[in-house]
Amino acid sequence: MVLKELQHIFHIELDAIYGQHEVDSFFYLCTEHYLSVARIQLTLEPELTITKPETDTFFKVLEDLKQQKPIQYILGDTEFFGLPFKVNENVLIPRPETEELVDMIIRNHSGPYDCTQDVLREESQFKILDIGTGSGCIAISLAKNSPNAKVYALDVSLEALKVATQNAKSNNVEITFIEADILNASTWNLFFENLEFDIVVSNPPYVRELEKQEIQPNVLENEPHLALFVDDNNPLIFYKAITDFAVKKLKPKGKLYFEINQYLGEETKALLADANFEDVTLLKDLNGNDRMLKGEKI
Ligand code: GLN
Incomplete structure (x- = not known):
């Protein structure tokens, strides 16, 4: 699937809950976390595609976000004082x-x-x-x-x-x-x-x-x-x-x-x-x- 299309689906499904900016930041956290794709890469390569298992992962995240599960628990990590931390x-x-x-x-x-x-x-x-x-x-x-x-x-x-x-x-x-x-x-x-x-x-x-x-x-x-x-x-x-x-x-x-x-x-x-x-x-x-x-x- 083309990553940009997926981002569009995130917006359709989640903007009403979180607002457009927050949904973007969730999406970029996910691309970094699961694909090691930085935000800038998405802009530079609008046709970037991902595999079926990767797409499934994103849809699972989308479901969890709809349930208002915190993004840190979904990804299992966060940052504190510039350091990486696992959380559950x-x-x-x-x-x-x-x-x-x-x-x-x-x-x-x-x-x-x-x-x-x-x-x-x-x-x-x-x-x-x-x-x-x-x-x-x-x-x-x-x-x-x-x-x-x-x-x-x-x-x-x-x-x-x-x-x-x-x-x-x-x-x-x-x-x-x-x-x-x-x-x-x-x-x-x-x-x-x-x-x-x-x-x-x-x-x-x-x-x-x-x-x-x-x-x-x-x-x-x-x-x-x-x-x-x-x-x-x-x-x-x-x-x-x-x-x-x-x-x-x-x-x-x-x-x-x-x-x-x-x-x-x-x-x-x-x-x-x-x-x-x-x-x-x-x-x-x-x-x-x-x-x-x-x-x-x-
Ligand atoms: N500051 C936290 C909160 O707003 C509470 C932290 C705590 O109870 N130690 O949810």
Whole structure:
């Protein structure tokens, strides 16, 4: 089949759902992913044809897109902080806000940002822990930018850890993964007995049931609720547990970094202040929402 005709069918079937531009970007992601055909090639070779099995693959994608399945789950991969990541329904699709969090951490630990240099260059005992790692996007992008740090990543979901392990391997970084529930100290006490960290970072579940209507239907239907939602009655449960953990397990002057619920900025900030963290700062994401929080242990 001629690829251009296929693109036309994508538009007919999907424009009403996603709009023309988004459908184009889906289509080009597919041609790159399945055919290694870049966008420009399609323009230069309008008669480019594909085989029957390739056509079948595209029609399968078309069906999934009609069902509003996220393109990242359909293709099985995405990009985060310029790095490739495998994703499936067991992990949250990495968000741009989380790239901002990683960017902030790297800036904080390296002075003026210079992407041509290895950043977070520290002595070999520099230790970073990511709690609730999911796809591993935070841990891996920090590891990639801090070759001398020892990076640990914890998650309660074994299925998520399988994805994160693959991602660490494909990105060529060594991470120590821990299957544990941060809310249940007996699952990690022993492991962390003799460890202290320079950085603890987390993007835990933080969406309340009452905010459910703000979440896109395709997110609600496809992404793991375990990674997204918290009980309305105790929305800061993870932040409290991680702050307590950090009080015990951060080195003096160690840093705690959170991605947070935009509506709970002040409450989350108060948790850190109550635990005697210094320099507690709330930061906004590119959309102007309170999204990141940092503090330093005394
Ligand atoms: N920011 C995510 C969303 O909008 C939620 C991430 C989380 O709960 N940690 O869906």
